[in-house]
Amino acid sequence: MQLQAKYVVLGLLYKRSMSGYDMKKQFEKYFTYFFDASYGSVYPTLTKLEQDNCIVKHTIIQEDKPNKHEYEITSTGRELFEEYLNSPVLDDSIRADLCVRLFFGEFASKETVLKWMNERIKKNETIVAELQEEYERIKSEMSVTQEITIQIGIDYHRAQADTLRKGLKLLDQDSST
Amino acid sequence: MQLQAKYVVLGLLYKRSMSGYDMKKQFEKYFTYFFDASYGSVYPTLTKLEQDNCIVKHTIIQEDKPNKHEYEITSTGRELFEEYLNSPVLDDSIRADLCVRLFFGEFASKETVLKWMNERIKKNETIVAELQEEYERIKSEMSVTQEITIQIGIDYHRAQADTLRKGLKLLDQDSST
DNA sequence: GCTTACATGTAAAATGTTACATGATTGG
DNA sequence: CCAATCATGTAACATTTTACATGTAAGC
The missing domain is CATH 1.10.10.10 (Winged helix-like DNA-binding domain superfamily/Winged helix DNA-binding domain)
Incomplete structure (x- = not known):
């Protein structure tokens, strides 16, 4: 469901x-x-x-x-x-095109893969900044659970960007060997 | 799209x-x-x-x-x-029931909200452990981009659990005032 | 003069889930 | 003996996206 x-x-x-x-x-x-x-x-x-x-x-x-x-x-x-x-909480349903592409990354060129990752890192940085700004602006009017909601969003985008940055290093090491 | x-x-x-x-x-x-x-x-x-x-x-x-x-x-x-x-990468499309509920958390009882959060933390810990195990087992057969894919999954679940744990503290402070 | 914001809605097409139907074998 | 695994598929239903249709007013 x-x-x-x-x-x-x-x-x-x-x-x-x-x-x-x-x-x-x-x-x-x-x-x-x-x-x-x-x-x-x-x-x-x-x-x-x-x-x-x-x-x-x-x-x-x-x-x-x-x-x-x-x-x-x-x-x-x-x-x-x-x-x-009062009904059971459902699992997150995610369709992440980027992850699908990375899973099949070996069939794409290295430049393409790097472009995907760099663009996503940049995009996530923008989103984190926007969410943080929005958070500061309205936190006084928000409930604690709504704050948590925004925080989950911020941390989600930040964690993904971090992982991708580490991934870029891995790709670099990989190609230098 | x-x-x-x-x-x-x-x-x-x-x-x-x-x-x-x-x-x-x-x-x-x-x-x-x-x-x-x-x-x-x-x-x-x-x-x-x-x-x-x-x-x-x-x-x-x-x-x-x-x-x-x-x-x-x-x-x-x-x-x-x-x-x-070669087509443009699409944004992640997410439907996260937990976040929706937390957004409306003020309409639920405190116990209910705590149950939602604690259950999710536990679930994510299990998933992180499973993914990590799976990762160790098959990383030799995986491409670098596939490794990144798994890492994104691990970090996604871990980040969400961390945020929820911080959220539990916030809720605690909130109720003690 | 163009775009954006305001504001609602429908129709066609795509897409998807759930439940059903079938049926053998293996393992506990 | 029961559940799970192997394996495919359909039908009904739910849901959703995209494009279309309409029209005013404000701001650049």
Whole structure:
């Protein structure tokens, strides 16, 4: 079984009402390294949860901007989310293209492999810096477990970059023999 | 775009022919932390690659055991895999239930949160030990980039456990104030 | 004048998981 | 005798991505 988008949606609405557009924003900002869902996934999920009476829609008329559909969680929705919180934690499901490529690295040229690794190291450094900045900026408004969440993200990207740097040295030794 | 199973299948066949069953075995053993595919995904992928002339099937008649379908990569298949190796590396796609739960941790009881974290720490310690054992056992037969792959897995699980242990301390301080 | 942000949604296609179906042999 | 390993495959269902469709307003 895999983590379903509907639980993430319900989790967000547990604290405050928001629109599908707002949710996607949240995913991009705070969920980057552990969850993502496209609009084509968010909107149908909202429609389905509404049909199941887990959420109710409120249309907010806005001038200058398109109207907004704000969803509010119902008691049924709260129950469903609480059931989720009491269900067993699922394993992380990861699809890491870089690791797949490295596994087959012997079939690629050395330059290609080095490029993959160097680009990833650089990318991860950027992400670590961004997450750290974000963390400093909002930690006062975050719960302790949310802080841990961000920390897991930071350490994940940092650990991967470290391993890749060590890997570069290994490759260097390998080619010099 | 997401990493497609067909490229992983082609990658395995690039070195030697094997069956769908063998592939699943490989995924479980060496790809655990960065890729997985069920039989219901592997077999249809093989059927489709065969239709596209990327692989050819050889039926091996076995006594005592069910017959085996060994697939061999064709030149078309090799080209497709080489194209993949030269395409841009995709970002990791992660769905981490634990992080989602921690993000919403304030809605769960403290015991529940502690249970989530302690269980994950224990699980990761087991995985690290297994990967390390496996690494020692087969590193002589592995390419350098494959070693890096295993190392990324080890460090990923270790870093997450470390962060969670630090998180437990944070939670402790938090409750004592 | 172009892009970005705001905002929602659908349809087609791909992709995937789970459960089912089958059936022999080996090891505890 | 029961579970696991060997081995393949399908069907139903769930889920998701991508592309399309629409339209305003602000900022550069």
